[in-house]
Amino acid sequence: MMCALYEALAWLYLEFQVSKKDVLVVVGNGMVGQYFLSQCANSELHDRYEIVTFCEEPLFAYDRVHLSEYFTGKSAEELSLVEAGFFEENNMTVHLNDSVTSIDREYKTVRSRQGITVQYDTLVLATGSSAFIPPIAGHDRKDCIAYRTIADLDDMLAAAKTAKVGTVVGGGLLGLEASKALKELGLETHVVQFAPRLMAAQLDETGAALLKSKIEAIGVTVHTSKNTTEIVDGEQCQHKMLFADGEALETDLIIYSAGIRPRDELAMQCGLEIANRGGVVIDNHCQTSDENIYAIGECASWQNQVFGLVAPGYAMARTVIEHMSGNQSLPFTGADMSTKLKLNGVDVASIGDPHASTPGAIVYDYQNGREGIYKRLVVSEDNQYLLGAVLVGDADDYPTLSQYYLNGIALPSEPDSLILPSRSGEAIGLGPDALPMTAQICSCYDVSKGDICQSIDNGNTSLAALKADTEAGTGCGGCAALLKSVLDCELEKAGFEVNTDICEHFPYTRQDLYNIVMVEEIKTFNTLIHKHGQGRGCEICRQAVGSILASQWNEYVLKKEHLSLQDTNDTFLANMQKDGTYSVVPRMAGGEVTPDGLIVVGQVAKKYGLYTKVTGGQRVDMFGARLEQLPEIWRILIDAGFESGHAYGKSLRTVKSCVGSSWCRFGVDDSAGLAVELENRYKGLRAPHKIKFAVSGCTRECAEAQSKDIGIIAVEGGWNLYVCGNGGMKPRHGDLFATNLDKQTLIQYIDRILTFYIRTADRLQRTSVWMENMEGGLEYLRSVVIDDKLGIGAQLEQQMAVVIGHYQCEWKTTIEDEDKLKRFRTFVNSDKTDENVIFVEERGQVRPANEQEKAKLTLLETA
Amino acid sequence: MTHWVDICDKADLQADSGVCALVEDKHIAIFYLEQEQKLFAIDNYDPFGKISVLSRGLIGDIQGQVMVSSPLYKHHFNLSTGQCFEDDSVSLCTYDVRINGDRVELNLKGAS
Numbered sequence: 001m002m003c004a005l006y007e008a009l010a011w012l013y014l015e016f017q018v019s020k021k022d023v024l025v026v027v028g029n030g031m032v033g034q035y036f037l038s039q040c041a042n043s044e045l046h047d048r049y050e051i052v053t054f055c056e057e058p059l060f061a062y063d064r065v066h067l068s069e070y071f072t073g074k075s076a077e078e079l080s081l082v083e084a085g086f087f088e089e090n091n092m093t094v095h096l097n098d099s100v101t102s103i104d105r106e107y108k109t110v111r112s113r114q115g116i117t118v119q120y121d122t123l124v125l126a127t128g129s130s131a132f133i134p135p136i137a138g139h140d141r142k143d144c145i146a147y148r149t150i151a152d153l154d155d156m157l158a159a160a161k162t163a164k165v166g167t168v169v170g171g172g173l174l175g176l177e178a179s180k181a182l183k184e185l186g187l188e189t190h191v192v193q194f195a196p197r198l199m200a201a202q203l204d205e206t207g208a209a210l211l212k213s214k215i216e217a218i219g220v221t222v223h224t225s226k227n228t229t230e231i232v233d234g235e236q237c238q239h240k241m242l243f244a245d246g247e248a249l250e251t252d253l254i255i256y257s258a259g260i261r262p263r264d265e266l267a268m269q270c271g272l273e274i275a276n277r278g279g280v281v282i283d284n285h286c287q288t289s290d291e292n293i294y295a296i297g298e299c300a301s302w303q304n305q306v307f308g309l310v311a312p313g314y315a316m317a318r319t320v321i322e323h324m325s326g327n328q329s330l331p332f333t334g335a336d337m338s339t340k341l342k343l344n345g346v347d348v349a350s351i352g353d354p355h356a357s358t359p360g361a362i363v364y365d366y367q368n369g370r371e372g373i374y375k376r377l378v379v380s381e382d383n384q385y386l387l388g389a390v391l392v393g394d395a396d397d398y399p400t401l402s403q404y405y406l407n408g409i410a411l412p413s414e415p416d417s418l419i420l421p422s423r424s425g426e427a428i429g430l431g432p433d434a435l436p437m438t439a440q441i442c443s444c445y446d447v448s449k450g451d452i453c454q455s456i457d458n459g460n461t462s463l464a465a466l467k468a469d470t471e472a473g474t475g476c477g478g479c480a481a482l483l484k485s486v487l488d489c490e491l492e493k494a495g496f497e498v499n500t501d502i503c504e505h506f507p508y509t510r511q512d513l514y515n516i517v518m519v520e521e522i523k524t525f526n527t528l529i530h531k532h533g534q535g536r537g538c539e540i541c542r543q544a545v546g547s548i549l550a551s552q553w554n555e556y557v558l559k560k561e562h563l564s565l566q567d568t569n570d571t572f573l574a575n576m577q578k579d580g581t582y583s584v585v586p587r588m589a590g591g592e593v594t595p596d597g598l599i600v601v602g603q604v605a606k607k608y609g610l611y612t613k614v615t616g617g618q619r620v621d622m623f624g625a626r627l628e629q630l631p632e633i634w635r636i637l638i639d640a641g642f643e644s645g646h647a648y649g650k651s652l653r654t655v656k657s658c659v660g661s662s663w664c665r666f667g668v669d670d671s672a673g674l675a676v677e678l679e680n681r682y683k684g685l686r687a688p689h690k691i692k693f694a695v696s697g698c699t700r701e702c703a704e705a706q707s708k709d710i711g712i713i714a715v716e717g718g719w720n721l722y723v724c725g726n727g728g729m730k731p732r733h734g735d736l737f738a739t740n741l742d743k744q745t746l747i748q749y750i751d752r753i754l755t756f757y758i759r760t761a762d763r764l765q766r767t768s769v770w771m772e773n774m775e776g777g778l779e780y781l782r783s784v785v786i787d788d789k790l791g792i793g794a795q796l797e798q799q800m801a802v803v804i805g806h807y808q809c810e811w812k813t814t815i816e817d818e819d820k821l822k823r824f825r826t827f828v829n830s831d832k833t834d835e836n837v838i839f840v841e842e843r844g845q846v847r848p849a850n851e852q853e854k855a856k857l858t859l860l861e862t863a
Numbered sequence: 864m865t866h867w868v869d870i871c872d873k874a875d876l877q878a879d880s881g882v883c884a885l886v887e888d889k890h891i892a893i894f895y896l897e898q899e900q901k902l903f904a905i906d907n908y909d910p911f912g913k914i915s916v917l918s919r920g921l922i923g924d925i926q927g928q929v930m931v932s933s934p935l936y937k938h939h940f941n942l943s944t945g946q947c948f949e950d951d952s953v954s955l956c957t958y959d960v961r962i963n964g965d966r967v968e969l970n971l972k973g974a975s
């Protein structure tokens with residue numbers, strides 16, 4: 001014993017003799033532990049302390065709140081909360097994959113599983129909690145898994161490969177989230193709830209019943225009032241759950257999500273005070289019964305309460321930072337447990353006291369049976385203040401209601417006007433202007449309206465700048481809409497006129513112009529500028545209008561009225577290169593090309609001396625064609641069956657494919673076939689920016705579909721659709737939009753998404769930026785496309801049908817029109833060629849000569 | 864002293880767009896504003912990109928001054944004066960150009 005201690009002290013001496021700093025040890029690198037460290041890094045504590053942390057899991061802290069997104073394609077790296085180099089840059093020591101196993105409060109040391117001992121001056125426990133596993137016989141059988149860590153999810157994924165039926169124990173928030181995951185993994189899904197209703201803590205009976213019916217409607221079976229007594233071998237499935245009422249349920253996989261248990265085992269081992277219902281007891285400064293030890297996050301119990309949300313944990317972390325810096329000014333005073341979330345596609349929210357347990361409370365209910373909406377307000381006896389609320393089926397009122405609740409704002413005289421549908425069209429609800437400066441807008445990072453106004457005053461007048469400056473909106477994201485409305489309101493008050501005009505010739509945005517063109521059925525630029533603009537236009541509005549007209553009416557882009565609207569590339573149907581020559585890119589839909597096609601391409605390139613390259617878009621590009629050669633080249637290509645590849649247009653470029661099931665031994669479906677079909681469907685479609693697709697035949701993803709505007713992956717149940725990804729300057733992974741689609745639905749969704757993009761995006765905005773700027777983001781896009789929330793689905797499809805119906809190969813039309821061909825002369829008055837275009841040879845092909853080479857060659861010529 | 868050179872047919876012009884003419888080894892861009900029935904002529908050579916392409920640029924106006932935007936790197940040039948909007952030190956030559964009957968004529972000596 002003495003010997004071990006001596007060893008430990010010797011090690012300590014070595015490790016810390018150089019620094020005279022005090023040592024701060026943080027046990028647990030979960031969400032709250034990491035937040036605490038990042039706050040330390042930003043404060044003077046970082047200079048005062050040598051900081052050491054222990055991370056039990058094999059991964060640094062990650063975003064548990066969004067854990068379920070691991071199933072829908074988020075990787076562990078994407079979920080990580082620790083920026084690369086964080087520990088090194090801040091001189092913190094981290095022991096990954098190692099946990100603290102004991103604390104010696106007398107010698108102030110902690111000892112780890114891997115045998116490391118560290119002496120601390122201050123200790124912070126951030127050990128979180130674990131999933132509660134009911135102590136019934138058979139609870140630890142194979143494939144009975146908790147829902148808490150990435151490792152758990154990996155186990156679930158592995159088990160789901162062979163499982164047919166999955167059951168979640170627990171019908172609370174997390175349980176329902178887990179059931180969604182099982183459903184998405186394609187299992188027959190059950191939820192077993194001990195209480196008589198779902199989300200017993202947050203919902204009243206009616207709300208819970210509605211939620212149950214909605215969840216059952218999407219195919220999850222809910223069993224309430226079920227007390228599991230034992231898990232035994234099943235007959236059809238791996239397990240059979242036996243219930244106290246004599247019934248039973250067979251299942252292959254069991255997920256425990258029936259509540260949390262604070263990880264207080266270390267605190268117990270070293271004799272800290274533990275609360276009756278578990279958790280390390282803390283005071284208002286988050287100090288435990290030992291003044292050198294703090295506890296924060298889900299392992300802590302404040303006034304006999306454990307908080308199972310991140311925001312209170314973050315608040316505790318801030319309290320400790322302040323307290324360690326010698327301030328008592330930021331005590332922890334409890335937390336709001338209001339929640340809003342989407343469970344299996346159903347909006348649910350609960351605020352304050354939903355059960356009306358406050359004496360004298362008045363209840364207002366609204367129920368809409370047809371649309372499946374239920375709303376309940378719980379109001380104080382004097383009808384003045386909001387005490388609680390429940391929203392199921394439509395939670396749009398949540399931001400407003402929670403502001404009434406959190407800030408004690410006096411209710412309107414008819415409080416139910418807040419939840420009744422506003423059929424008169426008059427706006428109700430709480431404008432951001434009505435909020436007091438102290439109103440907390442972002443609970444994750446405790447950002448008040450005052451903080452936001454201050455940041456706006458300091459010049460952060462865009463949403464992105466505001467988020468970066470205040471952190472508001474960067475946690476759970478729940479406050480995003482409110483944040484934006486505060487920003488807009490403040491900007492408006494400050495007299496900012498945000499100029500969104502497209503250019504000096506039109507006092508409109510691209511969207512406005514689109515609507516004008518659509519509603520007034522305008523077909524030419526001249527009509528539009530005469531009616532709605534001024535001057536002669538410029539390259540910005542001409543191109544934008546050219547694109548709008550093409551998207552809406554899809555007339556031949558070189559028609560006389562449109563010719564002057566096309567960007568240089570569009571106007572000659574080819575991309576201009578650095579030396580003024582052009583590239584020629586025939587379409588090779590899906591990347592497929594026949595040997596005969598390839599031979600023609602080779603012959604053309606040879607005949608005209610073109611540099612030939614396989615592009616990043618799975619086709620062949622020929623470079624170095626002079627203006628006057630373009631029509632002849634295209635005539636040959638078109639005769640051989642090729643079409644324009646629209647490499648020059650802000651339009652559909654390529655649909656990349658992999659060989660898929662026709663050849664590949666892993667292929668699940670015919671990805672190449674679908675790619676060809678889609679490319680032919682959308683070719684020529686003009687859009688605010690270029691659009692790229694890809695289709696992969698299985699999740700190995702050889703076509704890189706997740707980096708495309710529209711990405712499709714074949715899975716056992718159909719096609720998974722990803723949207724709004726791109727490579728380029730700022731790469732963005734696509735978001736999983738819908739799963740297991742049949743081809744017809746897939747095409748219907750793509751039609752709707754693309755038309756909606758074309759109608760509403762800004763000029764030169766790729767789908768990624770469009771979606772990121774769209775209020776409500778992916779969810780909103782889903783509601784428009786899948787739920788047809790705006791009722792325009794059919795219209796969007798119809799417009800796409802019109803565009804597709806008007807497709808023509810522009811090169812074909814052009815070479816058949818003598819008058820158009822006249823434009824492809826280098827000089828109107830001479831057959832000479834441009835003497836500035838000079839090629840040299842490199843690796844057996846041509847390339848434009850550089851300045852020195854040109855100078856040399858001209859010298860030779862004149863010599 | 865004037866010296867009008869015959870260039871092309873009026874029908875060879877491109878409405879609200881440009882063509883390039885070769886006059887005594889010079890590349891000259893000729894633009895045609897159809898509605899206003901106005902013609903402009905200016906050097907075709909883009910001094911920034913060092914290639915002969917201005918006739919292929921988009922035209923329009925900046926604060927009422929008629930301009931062409933180079934197809935290469937989008938520099939703007941005033942069609943009446945040749946002045947580059949982005950760089951004071953760069954100015955291109957402009958030329959007198961007219962329609963005479965059905966023909967387009969250019970006056971090389973009237974260069975400014």
Ligand code: SRM
Pocket residue numbers: 575576577583584585613614615616617618619620621647653654690692707708725726727728729730766
């Ligand atoms: C030829 C090619 C490179 C190659 O040698 O492989 C190429 C060449 C050009 N790319 Fe690209 N890109 C090519 C594949 C790509 C890819 C890869 C892909 O499609 O899988 C990307 C990244 C994927 C993406 O777009 O999401 C790509 C991202 C860009 C970007 C950045 C876009 C962005 O959102 O950040 C630009 C600039 C732009 O469009 O504003 C660009 C612009 C260009 C332009 C048009 C620049 C220009 O104006 O001169 C180049 C001229 C093409 C020409 O003359 O034909 N190119 N470019 C590829 C042609 C593909 C095709 O067959 O059509």
Ligand SMILES: Cc1cc2nc3c(=O)[nH]c(=O)nc-3n(C[C@H](O)[C@H](O)[C@H](O)COP(=O)(O)OP(=O)(O)OC[C@H]3O[C@@H](n4cnc5c(N)ncnc54)[C@H](O)[C@@H]3O)c2cc1C
Pocket residue numbers: 027028029030031032033034054055056057064065066067068098099100101126127128129147148149174177263266296297298299307308309310311313341476
């Ligand atoms: C699926 C899911 C969905 C959720 N959704 C939401 C939501 O929508 N909103 C919300 O507010 N909250 C949500 N939560 C809760 C939220 O994730 C927690 O409140 C938060 O993670 C608590 O942070 P923590 O640091 O206290 O605990 P944790 O994040 O659990 O971190 C504790 C860490 O300490 C480690 N540890 C434990 N003991 C030791 C030891 N002795 N030595 C070293 N390391 C140790 C653990 O392994 C763990 O990594 C969700 C949780 C889950 C599981």
Ligand code: SF4
Pocket residue numbers: 658659660661664665666667668671696697698699700701702703
């Ligand atoms: S994505 Fe799958 S099907 Fe396509 S080539 Fe790769 S492994 Fe084969």
Ligand code: FES
Pocket residue numbers: 441442443444445472473474475476477478479480
């Ligand atoms: S409330 Fe979670 S990010 Fe603002």
